[in-house]
Amino acid sequence: MKKILILSLSCFLVIAFFASCRKKVEETPPPPQVKEQPKLEKVEKPPVKEPILTEDEIFAKKSLEELNAEKPMMVILFDYDKFFIREDAKPILQNNADWMKKWETVKILIEGHCDERGTEDYNMALGEKRAKSAFDYLLSLGISSDRIKTISYGKSQPVDPGHNEIAWQNNRRDQFAIIEK
Amino acid sequence: MIAKKIIILACLFLVSNFILHPQQEVVMSIKEGMPLIHVAIPKFSVKDTSPEAKDAADILYKVISDDLKYSRVFSPLPKNYYNYIKPLDPDKILFNDWESIQAKLLIVGQVSKQDDKTIQFEAKFYDVKSERFIRGKTYQAEKSILRLAAHKFSNLMMETYGEPQIFTTKVVFISNRDGNNELYMMDYDGHNQTRLTFNREKDYMPAWSTDGKSIAYTEFKGGNARLYIYNPFEGKRKLVFDRGTSFGPCFSPDSKKLAFCSTEDESNSEIYAARSDGTNIKRLTFNKSADVSPSWSPNCREIAFTSDRSGSPQIYIMDAEGSNIRRRSFGGNYHDSPSWSPTGDMIVYVSRVQAVFDLYILNLRTDEIIKLTEGYARNESPGWSPDGRHIIFSSNRIGTIQLYSIDYDGANLKRLTSKGQNKLPDWARN
Numbered sequence: 001m002k003k004i005l006i007l008s009l010s011c012f013l014v015i016a017f018f019a020s021c022r023k024k025v026e027e028t029p030p031p032p033q034v035k036e037q038p039k040l041e042k043v044e045k046p047p048v049k050e051p052i053l054t055e056d057e058i059f060a061k062k063s064l065e066e067l068n069a070e071k072p073m074m075v076i077l078f079d080y081d082k083f084f085i086r087e088d089a090k091p092i093l094q095n096n097a098d099w100m101k102k103w104e105t106v107k108i109l110i111e112g113h114c115d116e117r118g119t120e121d122y123n124m125a126l127g128e129k130r131a132k133s134a135f136d137y138l139l140s141l142g143i144s145s146d147r148i149k150t151i152s153y154g155k156s157q158p159v160d161p162g163h164n165e166i167a168w169q170n171n172r173r174d175q176f177a178i179i180e181k
Numbered sequence: 182m183i184a185k186k187i188i189i190l191a192c193l194f195l196v197s198n199f200i201l202h203p204q205q206e207v208v209m210s211i212k213e214g215m216p217l218i219h220v221a222i223p224k225f226s227v228k229d230t231s232p233e234a235k236d237a238a239d240i241l242y243k244v245i246s247d248d249l250k251y252s253r254v255f256s257p258l259p260k261n262y263y264n265y266i267k268p269l270d271p272d273k274i275l276f277n278d279w280e281s282i283q284a285k286l287l288i289v290g291q292v293s294k295q296d297d298k299t300i301q302f303e304a305k306f307y308d309v310k311s312e313r314f315i316r317g318k319t320y321q322a323e324k325s326i327l328r329l330a331a332h333k334f335s336n337l338m339m340e341t342y343g344e345p346q347i348f349t350t351k352v353v354f355i356s357n358r359d360g361n362n363e364l365y366m367m368d369y370d371g372h373n374q375t376r377l378t379f380n381r382e383k384d385y386m387p388a389w390s391t392d393g394k395s396i397a398y399t400e401f402k403g404g405n406a407r408l409y410i411y412n413p414f415e416g417k418r419k420l421v422f423d424r425g426t427s428f429g430p431c432f433s434p435d436s437k438k439l440a441f442c443s444t445e446d447e448s449n450s451e452i453y454a455a456r457s458d459g460t461n462i463k464r465l466t467f468n469k470s471a472d473v474s475p476s477w478s479p480n481c482r483e484i485a486f487t488s489d490r491s492g493s494p495q496i497y498i499m500d501a502e503g504s505n506i507r508r509r510s511f512g513g514n515y516h517d518s519p520s521w522s523p524t525g526d527m528i529v530y531v532s533r534v535q536a537v538f539d540l541y542i543l544n545l546r547t548d549e550i551i552k553l554t555e556g557y558a559r560n561e562s563p564g565w566s567p568d569g570r571h572i573i574f575s576s577n578r579i580g581t582i583q584l585y586s587i588d589y590d591g592a593n594l595k596r597l598t599s600k601g602q603n604k605l606p607d608w609a610r611n
Contacts, residue, residue: 109404111404116559117533117536117559118515118533119494119515119517119518119531119533119538119561119562120386120518120561120562120604120605121429121473121487121517121518121562122471122473122487122489122494122515122517122518124426124429124442124450124473125442125444125449125450125471125472125473125489126471127426128425128444128448128449128450129448129449129471131448132447132448132449135448149404150426150444150448151401151404151405151406151426152406152444153401153406154385154428156362156383156385156401157383157401177404179404
């Protein structure tokens with residue numbers, strides 16, 4: 001079996017040798033004319049690696065307006081004529097305080113607002129008391145007082161133009177604006 | 182018949198008040214004023230035949246008639262009375278005729294065209310009984326300011342009778358008609374409404390200086406509520422106070438002081454007083470409650486204000502240095518915005534009952550209270566005319582907030598504005 005394999009291989013080699021010799025002697029015919037077809041290459045934008053920004057860098061990139069538009073600090077609401085911090089406002093203030101602790105350079109303005117069912121004059125005092133309530137609460141949660149300013153707008157800047165219970169509730173509020181970061 | 186009606190109305194009023202304020206004693210008083218002086222104002226004659234002079238005569242006649250009717254000093258005679266007598270001949274006045282229709286005074290006006298722009302208006306008034314000329318003046322005015330010429334003549338009549346010249350005084354107020362709360366000014370009768378600030382910031386609570394040349398007001402800008410004094414005629418502005426939320430200015434009638442509120446100390450609103458140029462600021466109230474809405478007495482020795490030291494906002498009076506505080510409103514649980522009358526004997530204020538605001542007048546001599554407005558609305562921010570006969574205020578009775586004037590006895594309610602929302606009026610003393 002092995003002998004047969006060796007024999008046939010040597011035969012093949014001999015034939016191949018002769019064949020190659022003949023080829024060299026004979027003139028090669030010109031290659032057939034083929035239309036040239038360049039290879040297609042899709043040109044794509046070189047992949048650039050997106051730098052992975054840290055949270056700090058994202059925060060630093062935003063303008064105050066952009067930051068305020070995201071409303072990272074939520075509004076709290078008050079009862080009619082009252083300025084104490086309601087139970088439903090406490091977790092919101094906790095979140096606001098946590099956010100301020102995370103971003104230690106932030107300074108905020110607490111705006112106290114009232115609904116239209118108080119007088120212009122007295123509402124100015126009431127709005128300020130509402131701002132002060134949130135101010136005191138944030139202080140109790142460990143925020144430094146020099147990071148917070150307060151203002152009252154009385155009833156001059158309602159957020160809801162309606163004249164019903166829902167609108168009045170929406171308007172009796174503290175808003176938190178970022179004024180420095 | 183009329184008396185019976187009044188009694189029934191008064192009873193209804195008392196009953197309704199008893200229901201609304203169980204503890205508040207309300208006494209109605211009808212103030213006896215001076216008798217009105219009956220004035221005959223025949224149509225003004227036109228010297229030439231120009232249409233300009235004729236139009237001008239109509240305007241002048243209308244403005245003077247309206248002024249005198251509003252004055253509560255004079256009373257123009259009903260027009261049909263003039264049908265009983267011969268028309269007026271300015272050169273030959275038949276005083277007996279005018280006396281026969283009960284005229285005490287007779288106004289004679291003659292209008293002519295001076296040139297293309299200017300109108301000449303000669304106005305005189307006579308005492309009918311004595312057939313004597315009292316006073317008169319010839320006014321030359323451009324057509325665009327004829328109303329001012331007419332107001333000046335009405336003022337001349339007021340001055341002659343020892344009354345304040347209210348017809349050229351101005352009202353400052355806040356309007357959002359152009360999209361933002363800005364300062365506006367208008368004539369006492371609602372004409373010539375003019376915008377004063379173009380700062381695109383929110384302006385609030387304006388008050389005239391005593392001479393009627395400057396306005397103290399709050400500007401909300403960049404998270405601050407600062408108090409400024411602004412002279413719109415010269416375009417000059419001066420910062421008064423920039424700590425806390427500062428608001429509610431009121432100049433003293435002797436033009437020496439400016440009272441205002443600020444929350445600079447622990448966010449609690451207190452009352453301060455400065456010189457009228459805004460310097461030398463001193464604090465007047467010291468307590469843990471809110472004190473707002475100062476208003477000077479005419480002799481400048483006292484200040485009325487609102488405080489919630491009793492647990493709810495009530496009206497108090499203190500001496501101008503802040504001492505001797507006494508409460509002047511009782512019953513009800515929400516009184517605010519006191520304004521001391523120029524006559525000294527009355528304080529107008531707002532009382533809130535179940536979210537309805539009405540104006541009341543407290544008579545300081547008799548402790549009587551008169552309810553001035555009626556209507557399920559918010560009537561607020563009252564302020565006096567310089568002569569103490571009229572009160573300007575804001576009300577949302579037509580849905581939007583507009584300015585109104587009403588007389589001290591509840592008569593002559595009149596709406597003055599209609600564009601946008603208009604509020605926080607202050608009537609200049611001069």
